[in-house]
Structures are given as C-alpha cells and as structure tokens.
Amino acid sequence: MRFRRLQHVSLAFAPGAQDKVRAFYGTGVGLREIAPPSTLEARSVVWFAAGADDLEMHFFPGVVDPEHRGHVCLEVDDVDAARRQLEASGFAPYDATPIHNRPRFFCRDPFGNLLEFTTIVGAFR
Secondary structure, rough: OOOOOOOOOEEEEOOOHHHHHHHHHHHHOOOEEEOOOHHHHHHEEEEEOOOOOOEEEEEEEEOOOOOOOOOEEEOOOOHHHHHHHHHOOOOOEEEOOOOOOOOOEEEEEEEOOEEEEOOOOOOOO
C-alpha cells in the first residue's frame, strides 16, 4: 500500500443540528458546503470542501466526547483574524503551547469537537 494523501475528516454533531454545523463551519469558518453523495442524503450528513486538493470535512449525527484532545487542524491565512471571527460569533478560542513559526489556537465547535487553527510561516524547528 502507498499512502497518497488525506482526503477527508469526519466529525460528529448532535442529531438534528445541521443548521449549527452550517453556521459554524460555513459562516464562521468560511468553508464551502458541497452536496454529499445521493446515497448518503438520508443520513442527514453535511459536507464541506476544505481547501486545496479536494480535501473535505464530513459531519454526521453522532456522539461527541467534549473532553477528548483529538483534533483537526485547519490552516488559515490569518490566525488572528480567524480568532477574532470566532470570538465575534460567540465562541471561546484559547491558546496552547506555542510552536515556533506556527501561531495557533484551539476552539471547540458547538458540539464539542476540538479544532486547532494555525498559520504556517516557516519550519517549526
């Protein structure tokens, strides 16, 4: 087997809360919603395009562990502007241990999924 690339990430959301998924990831984060395959429409999933190379984020009704530290990292053009946008939308971004040349912060989505936001400005070493 030869690994090619990460194609998508799947995260859970509270059943029936598709509008909150769209508000946070579409309006708040700025991702573009895409239609899921017709075979999955009955499952109430929400899909987004998430950057270059056809990377996607898939959301499905399920259970989230808001204490879990596993996370998805989103690279943004301006980490400070991303933080301000999330704060203005009523979310609570918080700092983490600094990494050289990778300013970053964390924020939980409305369902408890953990996200890291960063801007890569050079090598981290």
